[in-house]
Amino acid sequence: MMQQTPPIPEIIQAIPLQSYLILSTALFVIGIIGVLTRRNAIVIFMSIELMLNAANLLLIAFSSYKSDASGQVFVFFIMAVAAAEVAVGLAIIVMIYRNTRTIDVGFLNKLKW
Numbered sequence: 749m750m751q752q753t754p755p756i757p758e759i760i761q762a763i764p765l766q767s768y769l770i771l772s773t774a775l776f777v778i779g780i781i782g783v784l785t786r787r788n789a790i791v792i793f794m795s796i797e798l799m800l801n802a803a804n805l806l807l808i809a810f811s812s813y814k815s816d817a818s819g820q821v822f823v824f825f826i827m828a829v830a831a832a833e834v835a836v837g838l839a840i841i842v843m844i845y846r847n848t849r850t851i852d853v854g855f856l857n858k859l860k861w
Contacts, residue, residue, distance in 0.1 A: 768809035775802035789841050789851040793834075800830050 775798055782795030804823045811819025845851050 765809060765813055768805060772802045772806045772809070775799075775805070787853045789844070789853055789856070792853065793837055793841065797830065797834070800826065 779795045779797075779799035779802065782798065783792050786792055786795065804826055807819040807823050807826075811817065811823075841851055844856065848855065850856075
């Protein structure tokens with residue numbers, strides 16, 4: 749007789765909450781390091797998205813452990829806003845590249861008045 753897999757919430761709850769906290773913290777720290785040390789605008793943009801996904805992971809983990817769907821609803825809205833941010837941010841980066849032929853943040857700092 750074939751054994752059925754448990755539903756998703758039971759699988760998620762089998763992983764301790766501390767593992768989600770460690771993974772999310774590691775992702776967030778990697779994102780912060782990327783924002784603070786890189787000069788390429790696209791890499792900085794990806795690091796910001798990584799930090800957003802770390803926060804989403806925590807919301808989903810806490811939502812699952814509390815058996816409350818409100819965290820998952822927040823993640824849905826955060827992902828919708830992040831998608832709009834990506835569209836606008838990449839459009840700005842493309843326009844900056846067309847005008848200056850670089851996306852180096854150090855060079856763009858010189859464009860201040």
